[in-house]
Structures are given as structure tokens and as C-alpha cells.
Amino acid sequence: MGDTRHTKVLIIGSGPAGYTAAVYSARAMLNPILIQGLQPGGQLTITTEVENWPGDTHVMGPDLMVRMQEHATAMGAEIIGDYISSLDLSRRPFTAQADSGTTYTADAVILATGAQARWLGLPSEEKFKGFGVSACATCDGFFYRGKEIVVIGGGNTAVEEALFLTNFASKVTLIHRRDSLRAEKIMQDRLFKHPKIHMMWNHEVTEVLGTEAPLGVTGVRARNVQTGAEQIVPCAGFFVAIGHAPASELVKDQLALHSGGYVAVEAGSTRTAIPGVFAAGDLTDHIYRQAVTSAGMGCQAALDAERFLSGH
Ligand code: FAD
Numbered sequence: 001m002g003d004t005r006h007t008k009v010l011i012i013g014s015g016p017a018g019y020t021a022a023v024y025s026a027r028a029m030l031n032p033i034l035i036q037g038l039q040p041g042g043q044l045t046i047t048t049e050v051e052n053w054p055g056d057t058h059v060m061g062p063d064l065m066v067r068m069q070e071h072a073t074a075m076g077a078e079i080i081g082d083y084i085s086s087l088d089l090s091r092r093p094f095t096a097q098a099d100s101g102t103t104y105t106a107d108a109v110i111l112a113t114g115a116q117a118r119w120l121g122l123p124s125e126e127k128f129k130g131f132g133v134s135a136c137a138t139c140d141g142f143f144y145r146g147k148e149i150v151v152i153g154g155g156n157t158a159v160e161e162a163l164f165l166t167n168f169a170s171k172v173t174l175i176h177r178r179d180s181l182r183a184e185k186i187m188q189d190r191l192f193k194h195p196k197i198h199m200m201w202n203h204e205v206t207e208v209l210g211t212e213a214p215l216g217v218t219g220v221r222a223r224n225v226q227t228g229a230e231q232i233v234p235c236a237g238f239f240v241a242i243g244h245a246p247a248s249e250l251v252k253d254q255l256a257l258h259s260g261g262y263v264a265v266e267a268g269s270t271r272t273a274i275p276g277v278f279a280a281g282d283l284t285d286h287i288y289r290q291a292v293t294s295a296g297m298g299c300q301a302a303l304d305a306e307r308f309l310s311g312h
């Protein structure tokens with residue numbers, strides 16, 4: 001049998017949303033406990049340079065997250081390396097069961113478990129991740145000024161990413177596995193009219209090609225799904241935009257979800273339908289998905305939790 005620990009505020013997740021919620025709730029003297037999960041520091045720990053975090057022209061993603069953790073600790077938050085395997089939100093105090101065997105009970109819970117980009121699952125894609133393969137045009141587009149880029153996907157994200165990348169690239173090829181996009185029509189219109197965009201219908205990418213030293217992408221192998229014919233599409237950047245998977249597994253049967261699994265919150269707040277349960281960051285956000293917006297929502301969640309607790 002493991003221990004049981006009670007806290008006023010339990011924060012689940014250690015990305016920008018979780019750490020910011022920890023800073024604010026610690027400064028509100030709520031003695032928060034933050035559970036880091038399997039990816040301490042969250043998604044930014046798998047990237048290299050971040051150039052859009054205000055105050056830092058350049059910062060390495062993993063370094064930024066270490067600083068956020070240190071900040072939260074310095075303010076008095078307790079950071080624990082553990083993973084929450086189940087969560088009961090049916091009554092207060094809420095109960096979270098951790099992999100270590102510890103049970104956490106909490107008067108308020110801030111969910112900040114983020115989202116993960118979906119990948120194709122190719123070994124070559126894995127090899128070149130961060131070296132020409134990306135899932136975030138806003139983050140990495142700048143590195144491909146004047147170069148050719150390939151984007152894969154057919155939803156709003158792929159179309160948005162392709163259009164955004166035209167700001168940098170000499171040419172953007174959008175590869176889609178069918179002959180029509182699922183993106184909104186207005187977005188499609190913009191896409192088809194853009195002189196830098198080239199559509200490649202009915203194709204899938206079977207391999208990312210590149211150099212070893214330095215590690216870098218030179219193209220992708222594309223296969224026509226109808227004829228099986230293969231061709232190589234040259235590019236310096238390959239952007240995978242086939243959807244994101246929000247980490248809402250813990251609450252999928254307890255809270256309302258939207259847009260394929262994102263936790264729904266009341267407009268303009270981080271309040272979920274269950275009083276005392278708040279959600280912040282990429283877990284709730286299918287549109288912006290940025291470190292700074294996640295941190296902003298982490299702040300909101302801590303303030304919302306503080307108000308909730310002071311009313312009880
Ligand atoms: P995440 O960072 O996704 O963190 C989620 C946290 O939840 C993790 O710590 C995880 O361990 C934890 N967790 C999940 N499940 C559990 C559980 N059951 N129990 C306990 N903990 C759990 N954004 C920018 O603004 N600029 C960039 O340059 C940039 N570059 C990026 C590069 C890459 C390669 C990627 C993938 C993303 C990039 N982003 C960038 C997006 C940015 O990383 C995300 O918007 C941001 O990290 C989301 O923060 P978050 O706190 O919501 O969640």
C-alpha cells in the first residue's frame with residue numbers, strides 16, 4: 001500500500017502550463033503539488049531552439065523548461081517525478097492514483113497534460129526529427145528561408161502550416177493521401193490560389209531522405225496510393241501535420257471533450273464542467289498550441305483555482 005497525500009491544488013503535467021500554474025499557485029500560498037509525468041518539461045524538451053519565448057531571442061527548449069521548473073520550486077511548489085494513472089473527479093476531494101503507489105487527494109485539480117503531435121511512424125522520420133523533420137511550422141518555419149518544404153496532411157492544420165510556410169519557403173508541396181482535403185473551404189481557396197503551393201494528391205510519404213553529416217533532410221520518397229509509382233520530392237524541411245492527440249485519457253469519461261479529444265472549458269476561463277477542476281495549455285487548445293499561450297492558461301488556471309478555493 002502506498003502513501004496518501006492531500007494538497008489544496010494538484011497540478012498534473014510539467015509543460016509551460018503546469019509550471020506556470022505552479023508558480024502562481026505557490027505564490028498564492030496554496031502549496032501546490034505538481035506531478036511531472038513521463039515527459040518532465042513537456043513538448044519543448046524535444047526541440048532545439050525556441051525563438052518566440054518573450055524575453056529570450058534564442059533559448060534551447062530543454063533549458064527553458066529547466067528554468068521553469070527551478071522557478072516553480074523556488075516559489076515553493078513541490079515537484080514530483082511520477083505519473084497519474086487514474087483520476088476520480090466524481091467527488092471532492094478529488095483522487096489521483098500515481099504509478100508510484102501514492103494516492104493524491106486534492107481540493108482543486110489543474111489538468112495540464114498537453115498534447116502530442118501525431119507522426120507517421122517511419123524510422124527515417126524519427127531519425128531526422130529536429131534536423132529537418134518538424135511538426136510545428138510556427139516554431140521551425142524560419143529555419144527554411146528560401147528553401148523547398150514538403151507538408152503532409154489534409155486538415156486545417158496542414159493547410160495552415162503550408163500557407164504559413166510560404167512566408168519563408170521558395171516552394172511548398174502539400175502531400176495528401178486522398179484527392180480532397182478535409183480543411184475548411186475558405187482555407188482551401190487560399191491554398192489553391194497561392195503561387196508557391198504545389199498540391200500532390202493521392203500520395204503518401206514512405207521515407208524521409210537526407211544526409212548523415214551533418215544530419216539534414218534532402219527530400220522525401222512519395223508513393224502514389226493508386227498506382228504504387230514512387231518519386232522523390234526534394235525538400236530541406238518536412239512538416240508532418242496529420243493531427244494532434246491531446247492527452248485527455250485520464251478525463252475522457254468525466255469531462256466534455258471537443259475537436260477530437262480536447263478538454264472543453266468555459267469560454268474565457270479554464271473552468272471545466274466540474275467545479276474545482278481546471279484545464280490549461282495544449283490539452284484544451286486546438287488552435288494556438290504555443291508555449292506562451294499554454295503558460296498564459298496555466299496562470300489563468302491557478303487564479304481560477306485560487307478563487308474557487310477561497311469561495312469554499
Ligand atoms: P506539454 O508541453 O505537452 O506538457 C504536457 C505535460 O503533461 C508533460 O510534462 C507530460 O509529462 C505531462 N503528462 C501527460 N500525461 C500525464 C499524466 N497522466 N500524469 C502526469 N503528467 C502527465 N511552442 C512555441 O511556443 N515555440 C516553439 O518554438 C515550439 N517548438 C515546438 C517544437 C516541437 C518539436 C514541439 C512538439 C512543440 C513545440 N511548441 C513550440 C509547442 C509547445 O511545446 C506546446 O504548445 C507547449 O509545450 C504546450 O504546453 P503544455 O504545458 O500545455 O503541455
Ligand code: NAP
Binds near residue numbers: 120155178181242259
Ligand atoms: P485532422 O482534421 O484530423 O486532419 C488530419 C489530416 O491528416 C487528415 O487530412 C488525414 O487524412 C491526414 N492523416 C491522418 N493520418 C495520416 C497518415 N498516417 N498519413 C497521411 N495523412 C494522414 O487534424 P488537424 O488538421 O490537426 O485538425 C484537428 C482539429 O483542429 C480539427 O477539428 C480542426 O478543424 C481543428 N483546427 C482548427 C484550426 C482553425 O480553426 N484555424 C486550425 C487547425 C486545426 P484524411 O483526410 O484522409 O483522413
